[in-house]
Amino acid sequence: MELLKELVEAAAVPGREHRMRELVRERVASLVDEVRVDALGSVIAIRKPRPSKGKPAKQPTRVMLAAHMDQIGFLVKYVDERGFIRLNPVGGFDTRNLFARLVTVCPDLKDPAKDLPGVLNPAGKPIHIASDEDRKKVPDIEEFVVDLGLPGDEVRKQVKIGDMVVLRSALIEVGATAVSQCLDNRVACWIVLRALEQLEHHDCEVQAVFTVQEEVGLRGAGTAAYELQPDIGIAVDTTLCVDTPGVPNEQRVTEQGAGAGLTVMDSASIADVDVLDAFEQVAKKKKIKHQRSILARGGTDAGTMQRAGRGRRTMTLSCPTRYIHTVTEMVHLDDLYACRDLLAGYLEQV
Numbered sequence: 001m002e003l004l005k006e007l008v009e010a011a012a013v014p015g016r017e018h019r020m021r022e023l024v025r026e027r028v029a030s031l032v033d034e035v036r037v038d039a040l041g042s043v044i045a046i047r048k049p050r051p052s053k054g055k056p057a058k059q060p061t062r063v064m065l066a067a068h069m070d071q072i073g074f075l076v077k078y079v080d081e082r083g084f085i086r087l088n089p090v091g092g093f094d095t096r097n098l099f100a101r102l103v104t105v106c107p108d109l110k111d112p113a114k115d116l117p118g119v120l121n122p123a124g125k126p127i128h129i130a131s132d133e134d135r136k137k138v139p140d141i142e143e144f145v146v147d148l149g150l151p152g153d154e155v156r157k158q159v160k161i162g163d164m165v166v167l168r169s170a171l172i173e174v175g176a177t178a179v180s181q182c183l184d185n186r187v188a189c190w191i192v193l194r195a196l197e198q199l200e201h202h203d204c205e206v207q208a209v210f211t212v213q214e215e216v217g218l219r220g221a222g223t224a225a226y227e228l229q230p231d232i233g234i235a236v237d238t239t240l241c242v243d244t245p246g247v248p249n250e251q252r253v254t255e256q257g258a259g260a261g262l263t264v265m266d267s268a269s270i271a272d273v274d275v276l277d278a279f280e281q282v283a284k285k286k287k288i289k290h291q292r293s294i295l296a297r298g299g300t301d302a303g304t305m306q307r308a309g310r311g312r313r314t315m316t317l318s319c320p321t322r323y324i325h326t327v328t329e330m331v332h333l334d335d336l337y338a339c340r341d342l343l344a345g346y347l348e349q350v
């Protein structure tokens with residue numbers, strides 16, 4: 001839990017992944033043979049084959065893993081005379097989840113000591129004085145305002161257009177689950193780091209990539225795959241888990257606690273059937289809980305990884321997540337561990 005806590009606390013929105021990049025570089029260094037950062041800012045960590053016997057193959061199968069480091073958030077768009085801040089979203093928000101939130105404004109990309117706490121609310125009247133019509137309205141993101149509780153000239157001195165803003169909530173354990181903002185996709189960074197730790201012998205070359213700008217169009221994974229030219233690409237990400245009241249069973253996508261998700265297809269890619277089959281074989285052999293799923297809308301890094309350059313076989317290993325893209329994203333610990341074990345098991349035999 002300590003590693004996951006550290007990962008959710010490092011603010012990183014698309015194009016502003018500096019803090020996550022430093023943390024990931026530090027954590028992955030001892031697990032791989034080589035670490036570098038590409039032009040867009042993705043961290044590329046290469047682990048050469050470590051066969052159990054004999055020499056490594058001259059041309060080992062190259063398996064790229066993609067775990068995106070960015071989270072949905074905002075960039076400061078405007079600061080008015082009185083110090084109220086307007087936002088531009090980076091990533092998809094449902095504004096119904098943004099009322100009365102605590103936020104963090106980050107004037108310095110690298111230094112969290114300069115972060116400013118703030119509150120986020122829609123402009124307009126509170127319920128006591130709002131008309132019946134006003135109360136029914138769901139405001140657009142443009143209508144939300146950050147209040148830093150400071151005079152206007154003080155805010156303007158410290159905050160500039162383009163500064164990163166993230167929602168604030170700490171990681172807590174709730175029953176058998178972990179709850180926090182941005183478990184999408186810090187759980188995948190956790191899964192990849194822990195799987196590398198667990199992995200002993202493997203004939204393949206592992207190209208672990210912690211990608212940037214996934215939430216604004218799967219951008220970092222495509223350029224990294226173009227450079228690395230892997231044979232197989234595995235995206236690791238969260239997926240919808242709507243096995244909750246008010247949603248019919250056939251629309252739940254995954255079930256919490258039922259194991260690692262194997263995404264058959266989403267709107268960005270269709271999983272390679274042989275890769276999907278290989279994952280299922282490993283899961284059966286090692287008795288790891290797993291479930292197939294289809295996501296009608298939404299995609300992962302597998303989409304751009306699959307098509308970069310000459311293309312490759314891909315699949316998404318997904319961690320079922322309730323209340324996704326809210327500050328109460330919820331992941332069952334059994335599912336988290338199943339994803340880790342299944343990823344390590346797959347890499348061992350490919």
Ligand SMILES: [Zn+2]
Pocket residue numbers: 068184185214237238
């Ligand atoms: Zn994600």
